[in-house]
Amino acid sequence: MSSEGAQRLYDGVSRVLRYGTFLSAAVLAAGLAWLLLEGQAGAPPSLGAMLASGFGEPTLSPTALVSGLASGSPLCLLEVGTLVLLGTPVARVAASVVLFAEERDRAYVAITLAVLGMLLFAIFILGPAEARGSLGG
Numbered sequence: 001m002s003s004e005g006a007q008r009l010y011d012g013v014s015r016v017l018r019y020g021t022f023l024s025a026a027v028l029a030a031g032l033a034w035l036l037l038e039g040q041a042g043a044p045p046s047l048g049a050m051l052a053s054g055f056g057e058p059t060l061s062p063t064a065l066v067s068g069l070a071s072g073s074p075l076c077l078l079e080v081g082t083l084v085l086l087g088t089p090v091a092r093v094a095a096s097v098v099l100f101a102e103e104r105d106r107a108y109v110a111i112t113l114a115v116l117g118m119l120l121f122a123i124f125i126l127g128p129a130e131a132r133g134s135l136g137g
Contacts, residue, residue: 005103008099008102008103009096009099009100009103012095012098012099013092013095013096013099016088016091016092016095017088017089017092020084020085020087020088020091020092021085021088023084024081024082024084024085024088025081026081027077027080027081027084028078028081028082028085029081030077030081031074031075031077031078031080031081032074032078034074034077035074035075035078038074065079065080090116090119090120090123093112093115093116093119094116096108096112097109097112097113097116100112
């Protein structure tokens with residue numbers, strides 16, 4: 001990879017990380033402000049009661065998340081901000097695949113695709129299986 005190509009790769013990856021972090025921070029700040037200003041319907045009266053009831057547990061369902069946002073749930077907006085933050089490193093790996101492909105660096109494309117595949121497998125296959133308790137242990 002040329003020096004110019006390496007700099008382009010570095011710049012592209014750093015932009016993905018920077019924008020993802022800024023976007024997630026903005027969404028989290030908006031969700032927190034919304035929660036502090038309006039509160040959440042059905043919220044327990046104290047932190048202890050909130051922890052005991054499991055209030056605010058992750059939705060884990062895209063349709064429930066969208067309907068929660070549509071119905072005006074600040075907790076769902078906080079969850080979206082958290083998902084953007086968690087998705088930023090995955091987007092970085094995906095951007096690296098594209099940038100390595102543009103450089104025609106087949107070895108790094110293959111390695112990065114393998115890493116991306118493992119990340120997606122862990123997120124979409126292992127994560128839900130563990131949430132259902134079907135992994136044992």
